Amino acid sequence: VAGETLDLFLERTRARVDHALEAWLPRPPRVPLLVSEAMRYSVFAGGKRLRPALTLAAADAVARRAALAGDDAERRRVEARDRALAAACALELIHTYSLVHDDLPAMDNDTLRRGRPTAHVVYGDGIAILAGDGLQAAAFELLAREPDTTDPQVAARKLQTIVTIAHAAGPAGMVGGQAIDLQAAGQATNRSLTLDADGLRAMHAKKTGAIIRASATCGAIMAGADEPLASAVDAYAADLGLAFQIVDDILDVEGDAETLGKTAGKDAAGAKTTYPALFGLDRSKGLAAECLDRCRATLDAAGLLDGYLWAIAEWVGGRRS
Amino acid sequence: VAGETLDLFLERTRARVDHALEAWLPRPPRVPLLVSEAMRYSVFAGGKRLRPALTLAAADAVARRAALAGDDAERRRVEARDRALAAACALELIHTYSLVHDDLPAMDNDTLRRGRPTAHVVYGDGIAILAGDGLQAAAFELLAREPDTTDPQVAARKLQTIVTIAHAAGPAGMVGGQAIDLQAAGQATNRSLTLDADGLRAMHAKKTGAIIRASATCGAIMAGADEPLASAVDAYAADLGLAFQIVDDILDVEGDAETLGKTAGKDAAGAKTTYPALFGLDRSKGLAAECLDRCRATLDAAGLLDGYLWAIAEWVGGRRS
Numbered sequence: 001v002a003g004e005t006l007d008l009f010l011e012r013t014r015a016r017v018d019h020a021l022e023a024w025l026p027r028p029p030r031v032p033l034l035v036s037e038a039m040r041y042s043v044f045a046g047g048k049r050l051r052p053a054l055t056l057a058a059a060d061a062v063a064r065r066a067a068l069a070g071d072d073a074e075r076r077r078v079e080a081r082d083r084a085l086a087a088a089c090a091l092e093l094i095h096t097y098s099l100v101h102d103d104l105p106a107m108d109n110d111t112l113r114r115g116r117p118t119a120h121v122v123y124g125d126g127i128a129i130l131a132g133d134g135l136q137a138a139a140f141e142l143l144a145r146e147p148d149t150t151d152p153q154v155a156a157r158k159l160q161t162i163v164t165i166a167h168a169a170g171p172a173g174m175v176g177g178q179a180i181d182l183q184a185a186g187q188a189t190n191r192s193l194t195l196d197a198d199g200l201r202a203m204h205a206k207k208t209g210a211i212i213r214a215s216a217t218c219g220a221i222m223a224g225a226d227e228p229l230a231s232a233v234d235a236y237a238a239d240l241g242l243a244f245q246i247v248d249d250i251l252d253v254e255g256d257a258e259t260l261g262k263t264a265g266k267d268a269a270g271a272k273t274t275y276p277a278l279f280g281l282d283r284s285k286g287l288a289a290e291c292l293d294r295c296r297a298t299l300d301a302a303g304l305l306d307g308y309l310w311a312i313a314e315w316v317g318g319r320r321s
Numbered sequence: 322v323a324g325e326t327l328d329l330f331l332e333r334t335r336a337r338v339d340h341a342l343e344a345w346l347p348r349p350p351r352v353p354l355l356v357s358e359a360m361r362y363s364v365f366a367g368g369k370r371l372r373p374a375l376t377l378a379a380a381d382a383v384a385r386r387a388a389l390a391g392d393d394a395e396r397r398r399v400e401a402r403d404r405a406l407a408a409a410c411a412l413e414l415i416h417t418y419s420l421v422h423d424d425l426p427a428m429d430n431d432t433l434r435r436g437r438p439t440a441h442v443v444y445g446d447g448i449a450i451l452a453g454d455g456l457q458a459a460a461f462e463l464l465a466r467e468p469d470t471t472d473p474q475v476a477a478r479k480l481q482t483i484v485t486i487a488h489a490a491g492p493a494g495m496v497g498g499q500a501i502d503l504q505a506a507g508q509a510t511n512r513s514l515t516l517d518a519d520g521l522r523a524m525h526a527k528k529t530g531a532i533i534r535a536s537a538t539c540g541a542i543m544a545g546a547d548e549p550l551a552s553a554v555d556a557y558a559a560d561l562g563l564a565f566q567i568v569d570d571i572l573d574v575e576g577d578a579e580t581l582g583k584t585a586g587k588d589a590a591g592a593k594t595t596y597p598a599l600f601g602l603d604r605s606k607g608l609a610a611e612c613l614d615r616c617r618a619t620l621d622a623a624g625l626l627d628g629y630l631w632a633i634a635e636w637v638g639g640r641r642s
Contacts, residue, residue, distance in 0.1 A: 031492040032527075034512055035500040039492060101454060106427075106446035125427035126503045129450065130496050133422060136454065137491030140461045144483035152473035155480060162465035162483065170458030171352040171360060175451050179356040182447045191355055206353075 006311035010053055013088075017052040018044065020089050024142060031134075038123045038131035039138070042100050043093065045114045051095050051215040052088035053312060054240075058219030058233050059084035061299075061307035066224070080223035083154065086146035087161050087218040090139040094169050095211060097135035100128055102178060107187070140166070153224075161218045168214035177207025184273055195273040201242070208248075209241035216240070216309070232302035236295050236309060243291035244316050246284055249274040251319075253281065292317045327632035331374055334409075338373040339365065341410050345463060352455075359444045359452035360459070363421050364414065366435045372416050372536040373409035374633060375561075379540030379554050380405035382620075382628035387545070389624075401544035404475065407467035408482050408539040411460040415490050416532060418456035421449055423499060428508070461487070474545075482539045489535035498528025505594055516594040522563070529569075530562035537561075537630070553623035557616050557630060564612035565637050567605055570595040572640075574602065613638045 021043055027036055063080035067073035103110040103118040104125060111121050120128035143162050147154060167173060180203040183193040195203060216237035220230045253276050275284040295313040299305050342364055348357055384401035388394035424431040424439040425446060432442050441449035464483050468475060488494060501524045504514040516524060537558035541551045574597050596605040616634040620626050 026491075026493055032497045032500050032504075034504060034509060035492045035497050097454075101450055104427075104447075104450065106425075106450060124509055126425075127500060127509050129422055129425065129427060130500050130503070132454075133418075133457065134492035134496040136457055137487045137496065141484055141487035141491060144480045144487060150477070152476065155473065155476045156471070159465045159476060159479060163462055166458045166462035166465060169454075170347075170462060171356045171455035172347055175455040175458065176353045176356050179353050179448060179451050182451070183353075183355060188355060188445055188448050 006308055006315060009057070009308050009311075010049070010315075013053045013056050014049045016056075016085065017049050017089055017092060020085055021092065024089065024146075025138065034123070034127060035130055035134055038119055038127050039135055041122060042096050042119050042131060043135070045096075045116060047092070047096070047114065049092060050244075050312075050316075051091040051211060053308070054212065054215040054237065055084050055088035055091055055219035055222075056081055057308040057312055058216040058237075059223040060219075061304045061309050062220050062223035062225045062229060062233070064306050065229075065303050083147050083157075084219045084222040086142050087165070087222055088215075090143045090165065091211065091215045091218070093135045093139035093142070094165065094174075097132040097139070098169075098174055098178070098211075100132040100135070104128060107178070107182065136169070157221050157224070160221050164218055164221065165211075165214050168210035173206050173210030173214075174208075177203050177205070177210070181207055197278055200273050200275070200278060204242065204245040205238070208245050209238060212241035212244060213237040229302060229304075232298055232304065233309075236298045236302075236304070236313075239291040239294045239298070240313050240316060243288045243295070243313070246275045246288040246291070247316060247319060249276055250281060250284055250288070288317060327629055327636060330378070330629050330632075331370070331636075334374045334377050335370045337377075337406065338370050338410055338413060341406055342413065345410065345467075346459065355444070355448060356451055356455055359440055359448050360455055362443060363417050363440050363452065364456070366417075366437060368413070368417070368435065370413060371565075371633075371637075372412040372532060374629070375533065375536040375558065376405050376409035376412055376540035376543075377402055378629040378633055379537040379558075380544040381540075382625045382630050383541050383544035383546045383550060383554070385627050386550075386624050401540075404468050404478075405540045405543040407463050408486070408543055409536075411464045411486065412532065412536045412539065414456045414460035414463070415486065415495075418453040418460070419490075419495055419499070419532075421453040421456070425449060428499070428503065457490070478542050478545070481542050485539055485542065486532075486535050489531035494527050494531030494535075495529075498524050498526070498531070502528055518599055521594050521596070521599060525563065525566040526559070529566055530559060533562035533565060534558040550623060550625075553619055553625065554630075557619045557623075557625070557634075560612040560615040560619070561634050561637060564609045564616070564634070567596045567609040567612070568637065568640060570597055571602060571605055571609070573597075609638060 025040060025043065059080040060077055063076040064073065067076045099113060100119045102108050103113055104120050110118055112118065119131055140162060143158060143165065169175065180193065182188050183191055184195045184203065186192045213234050217230055217234045220233040225233065252274065275287065279287065292313050296310060299310055346361060346364065380401040381398055384397040385394065388397045420434060421440045423429050424434055425441050431439055433439065440452055444452065461483060464479060464486065490496065501514065503509050504512055505516045505524065507513045534555050538551055538555045541554040546554065573595065596608065600608065613634050617631060620631055
């Protein structure tokens with residue numbers, strides 16, 4: 001059954017990524033105890049590891065497709081996975097840093113995340129800012145170090161991955177999206193914005209979409225995808241990211257704090273622009289379903305249906321938390 | 322005269338780096354106006370560009386030394402400078418991001434920097450945090466993109482530069498040093514520290530020293546320095562960074578706000594551990610002079626006295642702001 005298979009893949013991804021991060025994140029005495037502790041507190045907080053799963057699933061799908069012609073399918077898949085693991089871990093570090101900073105009082109002011117007090121509640125705002133800064137730097141160090149090889153082809157892919165992730169995380173991507181979100185929430189001094197449907201889509205495309213796209217694309221790059229194939233993976237992930245955000249908005253209306261591990265109803269309480277607020281719940285669900293249809297069509301056309309990418313899209317479409 | 326020559330080199334470096342950053346920093350509509358504005362506000366705030374100057378001076382010194390045997394000295398120097406320019410700019414972006422974050426109310430709570438209101442005063446804390454985050458991401462994107470060549474040797478140097486800068490900026494370096502500084506200032510929830518002389522030196526080695534070392538070392542790397550030569554540049558910069566910090570502490574006692582462009586006497590007011598507080602002014606000046614002596618000896622032994630590295634050290638030792 002596809003569902004069981006995906007569960008197993010996600011479980012293995014989580015174990016693999018957590019193990020690599022545990023080994024790789026620096027410890028005292030190399031780094032001061034407090035900042036090491038604050039970084040680990042947020043990294044090992046029971047996240048779903050969706051972004052690393054996308055990276056490894058994309059690498060796996062590209063390797064499966066390449067192996068169709070040859071007989072060394074298993075070797076290709078293992079090699080692709082090993083080469084993509086550092087990118088998978090780095091993307092989770094970037095994602096974690098963004099959560100730590102977004103939770104700050106100066107931003108979304110969240111005190112609960114994944115059922116635990118947020119980093120700034122435990123360590124104070126200053127250390128939380130530094131932990132986030134440190135996680136971003138650690139992500140790029142990891143990307144440039146691993147996989148540790150002098151193979152020029154792999155070096156070129158690593159540089160392409162760093163460009164892709166830095167661009168997605170930066171002002172043209174995640175950081176820019178969060179800035180628009182702050183303006184829309186009236187939290188930027190004298191510089192408020194009101195978002196219409198296009199503005200909302202553009203904000204989410206930057207804030208969460210860019211890193212989700214980079215997650216899938218970098219898996220494809222590290223597995224050696226050519227440009228058309230990497231573009232197909234990127235297009236799939238763009239629709240996946242939009243579906244993810246619409247479902248997130250729907251869950252904020254329909255979910256409860258216990259399942260979500262965070263405060264539900266927060267969007268409505270903060271008068272945030274959301275898909276349900278703009279389109280109503282039914283139309284929002286329809287929009288999410290359309291995104292998933294496009295995901296499948298893109299994967300099908302690119303010969304990437306074999307593997308976990310489609311199952312991940314189905315999971316995102318149906319997730320309850 | 323050496324002083325005049327250095328002034329010209331610094332002026333040219335500033336023009337070259339500002340021009341490159343102006344062209345390279347993303348603008349609307351690629352990035353949202355507000356975050357672009359906040360990033361530029363802090364980047365173009367009249368900084369001394371010490372770190373880029375170190376990068377270009379190190380690249381220049383390594384190229385001069387390599388050219389001693391051949392007759393293409395000028396070509397080598399231009400090539401080294403061009404290859405090191407992206408690293409020089411990236412290091413200034415990292416330095417700027419650290420200033421924006423360190424100035425936040427949750428950290429040092431500075432409202433004046435280089436004679437102007439700090440970013441969070443102008444844009445609010447949330448946008449200032451994001452501008453800093455965006456500058457860090459932009460730095461790594463720049464490092465991975467430029468110089469834009471498929472030469473495997475240059476690609477390997479770019480990756481080495483990214484490792485060096487990310488490590489220096491991260492929890493083992495700058496971020497870790499600032500965390501220790503926050504603890505020493507009693508600003509980390511329930512986790513205060515008291516610094517003795519060794520602790521103070523270790524804190525500064527991380528907080529400002531790591532990026533100063535990376536600035537010089539990456540110039541050497543991009544110019545093709547071998548390991549012993551890059552290590553000599555690193556050792557020079559370690560002493561330079563320590564001298565820089567001791568002089569900074571002395572200036573906080575002796576300087577005035579008008580010359581410094583920031584609030585003087587702030588260290589004493591905040592009961593911060595400083596070199597003058599631990600050793601007195603005279604012994605502090607002696608310690609700075611000892612650092613400079615070591616700088617010169619290191620450069621001399623490595624054959625790197627030709628160029629601007631020694632003049633930069635003299636400038637750091639004698640600076641008034």
